[in-house]
Amino acid sequence: MKTTGGSDAMKRRAGESAAEAVDDGDVVGLGTGSTAAHAIRAIGARVDAGLDVRGVATSFASRERALEAGIPLVDLDEVTGPDAAGIDVAVDGADQVAVGGENSSDGGADRVAGDLDLIKGGGGAHAREKLVDSAAERFVVVADPSKEAAVLDRAVPVEVLPSARGVVAEAVRAAGGEATLRRAERKDGPVVTDNGNLLLDCAFGEIPEPEALSGTLAGTPGVLEHGLFVGLADEVHVGTAEGVRILEA
Known part of the structure; x- marks a missing residue:
């Protein structure tokens, strides 16, 4: 992505x-x-x-x-x-x-x-x-x-342990988002990070309170790191x- x-x-x-x-x-x-x-x-x-x-x-x-x-x-x-x-x-x-x-x-x-x-x-x-x-x-x-925007609204990349993909996707839905597994462009299957994990691109629409969403994602079991800085x-x-x-x- x-x-x-x-x-x-x-x-x-x-x-x-x-x-x-x-x-x-x-x-x-x-x-x-x-x-x-x-x-x-x-x-x-x-x-x-x-x-x-x-x-x-x-x-x-x-x-x-x-x-x-x-x-x-x-x-x-x-x-x-x-x-x-x-x-x-x-x-x-x-x-x-x-x-x-x-x-x-x-x-x-x-x-x-x-x-x-x-x-x-x-x-x-x-x-x-x-x-x-x-x-x-x-x-x-x-x-x-x-890259400039008044309010953040792009999908948030979330790196997850491979076994936690479903659990994290459900937590994202509960937080008002929709998680999509990032697929590789030149091979079959998902993107694998340098850390050996999977990526979920999580769409929330506009994010008026990024600090609150950051805390929610960081506290979700199975999440290694998310892309809100x-x-x-x-x-x-x-x-x-x-x-x-x-x-x-």
Whole structure:
């Protein structure tokens, strides 16, 4: 259930803008998806020019992109914990961003105050993405205008234990949603995550209270992780035809 939308040029502008948030010596969370891929390439170009960073990949795909870009990688457990360096900044994409508030101009970029709650998981990597993004001191989201919405309303990806598929689907129905097993595109059968689990895409219509739904899904037995990222994003860099618009929480 990968999302489509803005042009590659818009995604590239967003990725390159977010890459500038990375400082020398940082540990960087490296997100998954087409827009995050542009950020990884831009960080790699800065590494080639002398930037000293270490990356933490959020998926097999982001790991492969980081290695191609020449970014040194470390495991998550190497940089988290009481005596570890921690993650300084995570750069990741989103399938949808809830935007509130009013536009205002601040220098060259428009600044928008909003909730910036997200739906992620179109690439099926949201369990590890949430681990990395929530552990970061600063979480920067990259997106194009097609991902913005006044209220979240996309289907929420939910990673479930294979044996719990029916139980979770029933719990989703009880919460007012409808769960659909995500099918693979180039083979028979379902999508299997990097963790060996299944994905349910759960449609609830508009989600006016994502925090409440997040708690319901998180408390459902059999759910490993869901794609609602509530209160995590610090900034969203939106690539447009003219440049980059920065949204701040």
